[in-house]
Amino acid sequence: MDLLGFARGPALKVALAIFCLGVAWRIAGFALLRIRRDLNKPRASPAKFLTEGLIAVGTRSWPHPEFIGRTGAGEALGYSYHLGLFALVLLFGPHIAFLGSLFGITWPGLPSSLITVISVLTLALFLAVLFRRVTNAVMRMLSNFDDYFSWFITMLVLVTGLAATAHIGAPYQTLLALHILSFDVLLVWFPFGKLMHAFYIFPSRAINGALLARKGATS
Amino acid sequence: MSAPAGMLDASLAPAEQRSDEARVSGAMSGFAREVGALSAFRLESCIHCGICADACHFYIATEDPQYTPIWKVEPFKQAYKREASPFAPLFRLLGLKREVTAEQLAQWQHLLFDSCNMCGRCSLICPMGIDVAALIEQARRAMFEAGLAPKELYQKAAHQQLTGQPEPSAEPYSAKLIAIGERFGVDIPLDVPEVEIMLCVPRTDIEHYPSAVAALARVMQHLGVSCTFRSDGLVAENYGYYAGGKDWQREISLRLIDQAIACKAKTLLVPECGHAYAALRWEAAELYGKPLPFRVLQVTEYLAEQLQQGRLRLATAVKGATTFQDPCESVRKGGINHAPRTLMKAMGIDLHEMKNHGGFSFCCGGGGGVLDIERAAPLRYRTMENKLREIDDTGAQTFVTSCSDCRRTFDDAQAHFNWPKKPQSLLELVADNLTGAGSAE
Numbered sequence: 065m066d067l068l069g070f071a072r073g074p075a076l077k078v079a080l081a082i083f084c085l086g087v088a089w090r091i092a093g094f095a096l097l098r099i100r101r102d103l104n105k106p107r108a109s110p111a112k113f114l115t116e117g118l119i120a121v122g123t124r125s126w127p128h129p130e131f132i133g134r135t136g137a138g139e140a141l142g143y144s145y146h147l148g149l150f151a152l153v154l155l156f157g158p159h160i161a162f163l164g165s166l167f168g169i170t171w172p173g174l175p176s177s178l179i180t181v182i183s184v185l186t187l188a189l190f191l192a193v194l195f196r197r198v199t200n201a202v203m204r205m206l207s208n209f210d211d212y213f214s215w216f217i218t219m220l221v222l223v224t225g226l227a228a229t230a231h232i233g234a235p236y237q238t239l240l241a242l243h244i245l246s247f248d249v250l251l252v253w254f255p256f257g258k259l260m261h262a263f264y265i266f267p268s269r270a271i272n273g274a275l276l277a278r279k280g281a282t283s
Numbered sequence: 284m285s286a287p288a289g290m291l292d293a294s295l296a297p298a299e300q301r302s303d304e305a306r307v308s309g310a311m312s313g314f315a316r317e318v319g320a321l322s323a324f325r326l327e328s329c330i331h332c333g334i335c336a337d338a339c340h341f342y343i344a345t346e347d348p349q350y351t352p353i354w355k356v357e358p359f360k361q362a363y364k365r366e367a368s369p370f371a372p373l374f375r376l377l378g379l380k381r382e383v384t385a386e387q388l389a390q391w392q393h394l395l396f397d398s399c400n401m402c403g404r405c406s407l408i409c410p411m412g413i414d415v416a417a418l419i420e421q422a423r424r425a426m427f428e429a430g431l432a433p434k435e436l437y438q439k440a441a442h443q444q445l446t447g448q449p450e451p452s453a454e455p456y457s458a459k460l461i462a463i464g465e466r467f468g469v470d471i472p473l474d475v476p477e478v479e480i481m482l483c484v485p486r487t488d489i490e491h492y493p494s495a496v497a498a499l500a501r502v503m504q505h506l507g508v509s510c511t512f513r514s515d516g517l518v519a520e521n522y523g524y525y526a527g528g529k530d531w532q533r534e535i536s537l538r539l540i541d542q543a544i545a546c547k548a549k550t551l552l553v554p555e556c557g558h559a560y561a562a563l564r565w566e567a568a569e570l571y572g573k574p575l576p577f578r579v580l581q582v583t584e585y586l587a588e589q590l591q592q593g594r595l596r597l598a599t600a601v602k603g604a605t606t607f608q609d610p611c612e613s614v615r616k617g618g619i620n621h622a623p624r625t626l627m628k629a630m631g632i633d634l635h636e637m638k639n640h641g642g643f644s645f646c647c648g649g650g651g652g653v654l655d656i657e658r659a660a661p662l663r664y665r666t667m668e669n670k671l672r673e674i675d676d677t678g679a680q681t682f683v684t685s686c687s688d689c690r691r692t693f694d695d696a697q698a699h700f701n702w703p704k705k706p707q708s709l710l711e712l713v714a715d716n717l718t719g720a721g722s723a724e
Contacts, residue, residue: 093369094323103568105575107618124412127334130643131408134337139410142332202333202348209379211331256370261330261411268328269412271321276414279565280618282407282642 068237071244079251086255087263107280120273120283121266138196145193148186149218152179152225176229183226190219210257217253220246303385306429310388311366313428314359317421318367325418326363328411329353335415338408340645341398344666352405352415355394356422358383392431395422397659402611402646416616423527432526435655440522444531447515447538449486449522457514459489460496467497470504475511481548481577482512483519483539485556487687491694495687498714499554499582505717506594510552516542519559524566525652533570536562543577550578552585555710557612557650557686564617581613582710583685587622590629596719599631600712606635606679608693608706609644610686623685623709630716635677645670647684649692667696674704685709 065073106113125143127135153159157173164170174182194215197203224246226232228239253259276283301309318326333351336342341350348354365371365380374380401423403416426432432440439449448456457473464471472478482503488495503510516538523532543551553560564579580588589595607627613619620641627634639645648667653659674682682704684690693706 090327090369094327095320097318097320097323099320100569103571103574104565105568105578120412124410127410128407128643130639131337134343135334135408138332138334142410200333201346202336202342202351202354203331205348206331206333206351206354208331256373258330261328264324264328265411268324271324272406272412272414275321276406279616280620281403282615282618282620 066237066241068241068244071241071248075245075248076251079248083251083254086252087260090255090260091263102275102278106278108277113274113277116277116283117270117274120277121269123283124269124273141189141192141196145186145189148182148189149222151182152186152222155179180226180229183222183229187219187222187226190215190222194219213253214257214259217246217250218259221250301430306385306388306431307383310358310425310429310431311362311383314362314421314425315367317424318363322418322421323363323367325413325415326356326360327368328413329360330411332410334408334410335405335413338404340400340402340404340648340666340669341662344669345662349394350398352399352419353413355391355399356415356418358387358391359418359422359425388426388429388431391422392426392433395419395426396433396436396651397653397656398662400611400646400648400650400653402650403616404611404643404645407615407643420527424529425527427527427529432528433652433656433658435657436522436526436652437528439655440526440528440531440535443518443520443522444528444534447535448518449520455514456484456486456489456517457512460484460512460517463489463493463496464500466493467501469497469500471496471500472503472511474514475509475546477547478509478511479548480508480510480550480552481516481539481543481546482510482552483517483554483559484512485519485554485559485687487520487556487691488554491691492687492708495555495708495711498708498711501714502582502586502710502717505714506589511546513542513546516540519554519556519563521559521562522652524558524562525655529570532562532566536567536570539563540567540571540575543575548577550580550585551575553579553581555582555610555685555687555690555708557610557617557688560617560619561612581617581619581622581685583613583626584619584622586710586713587625590625595713596717597626597629597713598716598718600716602630602632602681602712604635604677604679605632605681605683606637606674606677607640607709608637608647608674608682608684608686608689609641610684610689611644611646611650613686614644615642626709626713627683630712632683635679637673637677639673645673647686647689647692649688649695654688654692654695663692664696664699667692667700671696671700671702680704681707683707683709683712 127139155174156179160170160173197207224239224243228236228243273283335353336351339350339352361380362383365374399419401416401419405415409415443449460471484496521532521535523535539551553563560581568575586595607623648663648670653663684706690706690708696702697705
């Protein structure tokens with residue numbers, strides 16, 4: 065078995081298994097802890113605070129006007145590279161084919177030339193994000209191995225993918241193998257680190273938003 | 284049975300003689316008790332973006348990264364990941380999370396108590412939606428278990444838990460209440476056996492703002508509603524809440540709950556005291572173990588309710604341009620945003636809002652017990668500068684609030700900065716502008 069065969073064969077299967085089991089374990093690990101019933105009389109009806117929770121999923125996507133001056137640029141940077149990643153993962157033909165093989169559905173993608181442009185832009189944004197993390201005193205203080213390794217492995221997938229599509233640095237088969245192998249590593253790392261925020265972000269906004277709305281608090 | 288007020292003294296202090304191991308163990312077991320699915324989810328969700336710093340007045344004033352709100356719970360995040368998270372064994376094995384040390388906890392005392400008002404502004408900015416303030420409250424409880432609550436808060440909490448009063452006094456507060464009534468010429472209903480509404484009072488008002496106590500009595504008398512203060516459940520503040528002593532917080536809340544039940548009150552009316560409202564409205568039932576058999580209302584929302592039902596009529600207050608300081612616990616965290624503005628509108632007040640107001644207002648700087656912590660004063664003054672500037676920028680000459688702790692904090696600032704504005708109580712403003720049946724006019 066060659067490197068590419070290994071990367072998209074057994075390595076991918078093992079990585080996917082670790083990803084699925086790991087994600088399930090991590091979520092169950094805290095979700096099965098006790099949940100205290102709030103005995104304090106709510107200010108809002110259940111329908112109202114549940115609705116407010118769902119609304120918070122949207123409203124927390126962008127800072128309140130009171131905060132934009134201080135955080136707007138940082139959040140815009142954060143969302144930009146996420147959008148770039150989503151476009152690359154979901155709208156690049158070979159990725160659509162791969163996801164189609166997993167889920168049984170496919171959809172139209174973007175032209176390769178546009179994908180290349182998005183890749184380069186996303187790469188630049190990724191570097192900007194790292195620069196910000198190491199130069200911003202608050203982010204530098206908060207950062208740990210998880211932050212840097214999660215950045216590194218995502219960047220590696222991005223760089224190898226770009227190199228493979230642009231045929232830079234090594235034969236295509238090798239670059240593709242490295243791209244898939246780096247993705248395998250990302251899948252393995254995913255449940256253990258901050259990449260899990262992909263699963264947490266909407267429930268977290270909704271639950272905390274609903275709990276604040278229950279009290280009539282500002283959300 | 285309660286110890287008599289005034290018996291306790293400064294001999295009550297955090298357990299400073301405890302060994303380091305005992306401290307860490309106390310903090311960790313305290314935190315473990317508090318961590319349920321919700322807190323764990325909050326701890327899990329943090330992506331280290333640091334955005335919460337930009338909501339915190341301590342960070343904004345100093346640009347010192349240690350004041351980043353989520354950093355204030357870092358030892359507990361570290362402990363959760365290492366000891367209780369789904370992959371805890373892996374974190375331990377690979378050494379990815381170090382053990383929390385006693386030195387670390389001691390260092391964090393400054394971050395969790397001196398430099399956090401628990402105002403909840405950070406909870407509004409997190410893109411993951413994390414209620415950071417809720418985590419900080421839990422971390423304070425763990426610090427209390429470690430004997431690391433600041434001595435000012437610990438001593439007041441201990442005294443209040445035992446006597447019902449946070450500080451010794453020459454005479455019991457009930458006697459002081461009666462004296463206030465005599466001084467201001469208003470009847471103070473005390474220990475009436477059966478009433479519709481039970482009243483309580485901030486110690487701050489008894490000691491510093493007796494006119495606010497008289498205003499409450501006058502307004503209730505005007506409304507003609509049966510009400511009473513209770514000698515055995517008088518003080519609204521809850522220093523157990525500030526200090527992080529959950530059991531003491533429960534004991535202190537139970538005094539009021541028991542008295543409200545004893546006098547068959549349908550409503551427990553919380554005066555102008557933000558954290559008292561938070562402790563009674565949003566935490567007391569959980570500590571009581573079942574839903575409270577009465578409503579808990581803050582006086583501002585009660586008066587707005589009376590106004591809307593036509594039972595309260597107010598004359599126009601001649602005040603000129605006025606601004607309002609939103610108490611964090613009752614407005615941002617408690618949901619009483621409209622009531623104060625409804626009352627001010629009814630009095631025809633020309634309200635000039637601050638740049639950050641309502642749910643987004645900056646804390647006065649004294650909340651969360653910070654005003655009581657002596658060593659925190661220099662940092663508190665530094666954070667207040669922005670707030671005072673916002674007030675000045677409104678151009679308002681009159682400055683109103685509905686929290687006696689906010690009021691005391693600004694009075695202190697007035698003296699410290701030689702600042703020309705003096706905060707006024709919204710309740711007192713209402714009491715001064717009562718009109719219609721029952722009015723003294």
